[in-house]
Amino acid sequence: MSVTFWIPAAETKPVQEECLCGGGWAECPHCHGKGTLEYRESMAPTLNLGNVNARSIIDLIGLPDDQLVGQVEGAEIGTARQRILAARNMTRKRRVALRDTIEYGGAGTGHCRVVECGYTDEQVLDRLSCLDAVLAWAQEHQMKVSWS
Ligand SMILES: [Zn+2]
Numbered sequence: 001m002s003v004t005f006w007i008p009a010a011e012t013k014p015v016q017e018e019c020l021c022g023g024g025w026a027e028c029p030h031c032h033g034k035g036t037l038e039y040r041e042s043m044a045p046t047l048n049l050g051n052v053n054a055r056s057i058i059d060l061i062g063l064p065d066d067q068l069v070g071q072v073e074g075a076e077i078g079t080a081r082q083r084i085l086a087a088r089n090m091t092r093k094r095r096v097a098l099r100d101t102i103e104y105g106g107a108g109t110g111h112c113r114v115v116e117c118g119y120t121d122e123q124v125l126d127r128l129s130c131l132d133a134v135l136a137w138a139q140e141h142q143m144k145v146s147w148s
Contacts, residue, residue, distance in 0.1 A: 003054035003068050005131060005147040007138050010044035044137045047130045054147070056097040056119065057127050060087055065147070073144030077135050084132045088125060097124045 016038050021028040023035020031037055049057065051068060058065050061083040063072060072080055087093040099118040106113035138145045 001051045002048050003051060003147050005047040005049075005134050005145060006042060007044040007046075007134065007141070007143050008146050009143045010042045010137075010141070012040035012042055015039055015041045044141070044143075045130070045133045047127070047134050049127065053119070053127065056099075056124070057131060058147075060094065060097045060124070061128075061131075063147075069148040071144050071146040072135075073138075077139045077145065081132060081135050081139070084128050084135070088128050088132075091121070094121060094124050094128075 016036055019028060019031035019035055019037050021031060021035070023031065024033060026033035054068055058068070058070075061080055063080060064070050064076075097119060098121060101118035102116040104114055105111035134145055
């Protein structure tokens, strides 16, 4: 599961790309044998994060949400961008979104080896930067940002 931050009112542009099936396979559920995929893509930046990553960023900057669904507009966008700016410039503000890699199980334990990947400070900074780009675009075009 993932959460996409996007600007619903942004214009879209047509996009065409080759289907991974290579074409000629009439049963392909994506292209139906045409070999190309055609869809529309937002002209605005978007950000897609796994649910856990989205939760950490939403909590970090205090976005209003209900079960990973929400939206901001108007002055709320400015507030969110101010919080991102503060988080980008203060290590201690980002700490809540950091997580160490955890590894357990494996040889001799009787359980399979499990690795839960952590979040580095660099990853959190990158996510904040990408979300700020979405918010900045919405602010400039006076549109709202939604996520779900
Ligand atoms: Zn195909």
